[in-house]
Amino acid sequence: MSVRELTHFVGGEHIPGASGRFADVFDPNTGAVQARVPLAGNSEVEAVIANAVEAQKIWASWNPQKRVRVLMKFVQLVQDNMDELAQLLSSEHGKTLADAKGDVQRGLEVVEVCLGAPHMLKGEYTESAGTGIDVYSMRQPLGVVAGITPFNFPAMIPLWKAGPALASGNAFVLKPSERDPSVPLRLAELFLEAGLPAGVFNVVNGDKTAVDVLLTDPRIKAVGFVGSTPIAQYIYETAAQNGKRAQCFGGAKNHAIIMPDADLDQVADALVGAAYGSAGERCMALSVAVPVGEDTADRLIAKLTERIAELRIGTSFDEKADFGPLVTAAARDRVHEYIGKGVEEGAELVVDGRGFVLEGHENGFFSGATLFDKVTPDMSIYKEEIFGPVLTVVRARDYEEALRLPTEHEYGNGVAIFTRDGDTARDFTTRVEVGMVGVNVPIPVPIAYYTFGGWKASGFGDLNQHGPDAFRFYTKTKTITQRWPSGVKEGDLEGAHVADTDHFVIPTMD
Numbered sequence: 339m340s341v342r343e344l345t346h347f348v349g350g351e352h353i354p355g356a357s358g359r360f361a362d363v364f365d366p367n368t369g370a371v372q373a374r375v376p377l378a379g380n381s382e383v384e385a386v387i388a389n390a391v392e393a394q395k396i397w398a399s400w401n402p403q404k405r406v407r408v409l410m411k412f413v414q415l416v417q418d419n420m421d422e423l424a425q426l427l428s429s430e431h432g433k434t435l436a437d438a439k440g441d442v443q444r445g446l447e448v449v450e451v452c453l454g455a456p457h458m459l460k461g462e463y464t465e466s467a468g469t470g471i472d473v474y475s476m477r478q479p480l481g482v483v484a485g486i487t488p489f490n491f492p493a494m495i496p497l498w499k500a501g502p503a504l505a506s507g508n509a510f511v512l513k514p515s516e517r518d519p520s521v522p523l524r525l526a527e528l529f530l531e532a533g534l535p536a537g538v539f540n541v542v543n544g545d546k547t548a549v550d551v552l553l554t555d556p557r558i559k560a561v562g563f564v565g566s567t568p569i570a571q572y573i574y575e576t577a578a579q580n581g582k583r584a585q586c587f588g589g590a591k592n593h594a595i596i597m598p599d600a601d602l603d604q605v606a607d608a609l610v611g612a613a614y615g616s617a618g619e620r621c622m623a624l625s626v627a628v629p630v631g632e633d634t635a636d637r638l639i640a641k642l643t644e645r646i647a648e649l650r651i652g653t654s655f656d657e658k659a660d661f662g663p664l665v666t667a668a669a670r671d672r673v674h675e676y677i678g679k680g681v682e683e684g685a686e687l688v689v690d691g692r693g694f695v696l697e698g699h700e701n702g703f704f705s706g707a708t709l710f711d712k713v714t715p716d717m718s719i720y721k722e723e724i725f726g727p728v729l730t731v732v733r734a735r736d737y738e739e740a741l742r743l744p745t746e747h748e749y750g751n752g753v754a755i756f757t758r759d760g761d762t763a764r765d766f767t768t769r770v771e772v773g774m775v776g777v778n779v780p781i782p783v784p785i786a787y788y789t790f791g792g793w794k795a796s797g798f799g800d801l802n803q804h805g806p807d808a809f810r811f812y813t814k815t816k817t818i819t820q821r822w823p824s825g826v827k828e829g830d831l832e833g834a835h836v837a838d839t840d841h842f843v844i845p846t847m848d
């Protein structure tokens with residue numbers, strides 16, 4: 339197989355890398371290198387930013403509805419190219435085609451909500467806040483903003499960030515994951531085809547070197563990040579030190595609380611999908627099941643074990659597969675190291691996925707589904723994010739103990755409770771210290787017009803992604819207090835110098 343040479347996408351053109359540094363992009367199904375992605379050096383990133391600064395001036399001068407028409411065309415183009423995008427995404431990430439389409443679709447839903455951006459960008463107006471004085475506010479774009487995104491949703495997360503940023507009149511520099519950069523490059527082509535002025539949406543490929551330029555260059559006004567927690571924290575702190583807005587979303591350890599009254603067949607079906615789907619490489623994957631009571635736990639383990647035996651693991655193009663390979667050999671090895679640690683720490687390994695081999699794809703980055711029982715809160719497989727097809731079961735004696743687990747955990751991205759009791763569900767949703775909560779819903783990803791964001795070590799910054807928060811994040815508010823001479827009573831301005839604000843405003847504010 340020939341190795342494709344990828345590019346950056348700057349000013350509406352594919353630009354080859356100039357730094358001489360590259361990273362390999364693998365085919366996770368076979369383990370072969372399928373492409374090389376350039377890793378930008380400082381001067382390449384600076385050139386992207388300079389280009390975006392000029393392009394943003396044109397884009398921001400368009401009225402909001404004209405801008406939104408471009409996004410509308412983009413939505414149509416992505417839908418028209420859905421099969422090709424999903425194919426490309428599956429080939430680099432390893433998630434199944436159905437999951438890949440979901441990845442594109444969830445991103446597109448945020449862009450669809452952005453078609454209402456003119457409404458979100460409207461200001462406020464107060465007539466006669468003082469005698470002859472009107473006050474109004476407007477939302478203006480920030481300028482050039484950056485998005486730094488993870489490998490696990492290479493379409494969805496770039497679109498969550500770019501949709502509202504572009505609709506608000508900003509130019510966007512995307513630094514996607516170096517592990518699956520082809521879909522972001524294709525999205526850049528589709529933005530151009532939809533009529534976005536060249537240079538308004540750019541892709542710069544790279545690693546820490548490129549990220550550090552984005553974090554320190556004063557022409558970048560805001561940084562949106564999604565990825566692992568240590569990097570999220572680094573990006574949040576560095577961006578803030580450099581006077582930028584930042585919203586940085588990190589790792590997760592999502593719990594499912596299973597009350598004794600829950601329908602255990604439904605729970606087991608939901609858990610298998612939410613824990614093992616996309617090989618567990620989802621920030622909203624359920625990785626901890628907390629059955630309440632020994633009997634609930636025993637019955638749940640039996641049902642999970644049955645279902646795990648029926649799972650089909652295949653290539654990302656196998657339409658019958660429940661999940662495909664992990665993204666890289668390093669990701670797979672890391673998962674297997676955690677399984678080893680779990681055994682050493684004394685958890686009961688009910689199903690071991692380490693030995694799984696897919697015939698004909700012996701070098702692919704596959705791992706089978708793994709199930710641990712009798713995991714305790716002091717174990718590393720409970721405390722740390724594994725990001726693979728591993729479900730850990732922590733048995734709780736009662737509801738209060740179950741509630742304490744996600745509430746006291748370092749991460750606070752998502753959580754779910756399974757029960758038939760409204761009172762318990764209501765108490766749980768009120769008291770649990772987690773940002774997104776499901777009630778009998780295993781992966782509680784909010785719909786595009788609500789906001790998405792975790793708490794504690796899962797999110798840094800005070801505004802969430804998509805929904806109304808995104809428009810606040812990507813705009814700055816200007817407030818204007820105005821008086822026109824025709825609206826001023828005779829004598830009000832007597833003796834006042836226009837530049838003397840005290841004289842100018844105070845006499846008329848009563």
Ligand code: NAD
Binds near residue numbers: 486487545569589
């Ligand atoms: P990652 O942190 O390794 O990489 C994310 C981005 O940061 C990539 O673009 C990468 O190139 C860049 N990066 C990596 N190391 C860097 C460094 N030292 N300095 C500057 N930039 C650096 O994350 P990943 O492995 O691509 O993605 C998986 C992680 O993302 C998981 O922890 C998952 O939970 C998390 N995630 C969180 C959410 C959420 O909304 N909270 C959503 C999806 C994924």
